[in-house]
Amino acid sequence: MLQSFLEHFRELYRYRALIDSLVRREVQARYRRSVLGYLWTFLNPLLLLSVYLLVFTRFTRAVTVENYALFLFVGILPWLWLSGSVVSGTTSIAMSGGLVTRVCMPPQVLPAVAVISNLVNFLLGLPVMLVAAAIFGKIPGAAYVWLPVVIALQTLFSYGIALTVATLTVRFRDVQFLAQNLLMVWFFLTPIAYPIAMVPERFQRLLQFNPAVAFVRPYQQIVLEGRPPSPLHLTAGLAWGILAVGVAVWVFESLRDSLAEEI
């Protein structure tokens, strides 16, 4: 079991040149035939941000939090990475355009590419977020050294989810549509558009079982609250990451032999 687990990642490492060139292509391909190009990376969250701003502070006044725009931005950026990984992960193997059926390569390369290219987009947005935070008076402090740790944990978790949905989508295309719907629910169950403090006590405890909380909250703590992420979130993040990858590798390796035939 551990053996096949290690081999799984050894294969990814052996194919790093392929991952590298596919990620480059993925990042470039997204906006290749658009006029605004990379600007879309920022326009997407910006658009989303404006709508929430309008609905939750002007239409309804449902959310009371200082610098709501910044608060949203800090939460949405990692969320877009997570949800983007799931969305592009679902079809990554099933619609690989012959890469799995005609070339011998480990299929797990493809969900890895989905996660890493979304990570690149996240990293492109990160400086913008930090500048925005500085403008709002949140000057970068010592807590920022935790960012790489949080990012690493989220990479692990995202890969687990992406690999699972990518594998299952090959057999059941339903997973792809299910994922889209669940992501919507997941978004609202994660304190991104509202601060977790506004949630009633008993629901707050339930929310801790939402893995996304363990990945989104640390950014808010680091950037907005200027303190290191709480050990609870870090531990939970690590646990979720290991669990997700464990399940993913198991599902993937048990269905792997039939993947090329089923596509």
Next chain:
Amino acid sequence: MEYAVRLEHVTKRFRRYRPVAAHTTLKTAFVEWANALRKRRNTFSPARFEVLEDVSFAAVRGETLGIIGRNGAGKTTLLKLMAGIYRPDSGRVTVNGRVAALLELGAGFHPDFTGRENVVVSGIVHGLSKREVRERFDRIVDFSGIGEFIDAPVRTYSAGMYMRLAFSVAVHVEPEVLLVDEILSVGDESFQRKSRAVMEERLRSGRMTTVLVSHDLDVIQQVCHRVVVLNPPTATLFERPQEAVAEFHRMMASEARP
């Protein structure tokens, strides 16, 4: 004798797809999936059928091995097993050296990217390192005859240009084992002559082992040293191509009889 590709008692089964009605409820799908997980791949299940059963043969280093059989006999399946795309349900497939499979050209090409960008990714997909692609780049473009269009997106290419570029990448991978599926007829006459010349040069060099699937029995007799005749689910290796072709004709004739 040194083997380049070796199949030992290889059995390959495929899933038999039943009418949609038998599969519609999520419950049956889930139950079957759970069963499949539990049973793994080595157990027999009536929902599967043998494409190849207990097939053993080997290609010797440097030779050109032909594979013939009627449509749907499992020729491509055999190549995919050798390429490692499929895994056998039982038995063993061993390959010595770098394999390149020309199963379908242009695997991994992205329409919005230029020929130049696609050559790089496609080369890496076929197992070259970045440096190896750089070293071969000019030769690849030269051979393809794409010229200045190498910097245009491949979606603007004609079907012929697309195939020529893809084929050019594939032959320049210079694998130790080349698996070819019926693609010697890419492009116009002059390009075909050029590709045949380069293939023949490779074959003669004796460094490359080639497994060639073709319906063109003339080509098979001309270039192959030995030939495997597929008669599902079994395969027979003939030391002389003429014998294989004769056997194939006998097989077809007996099947054609009412």
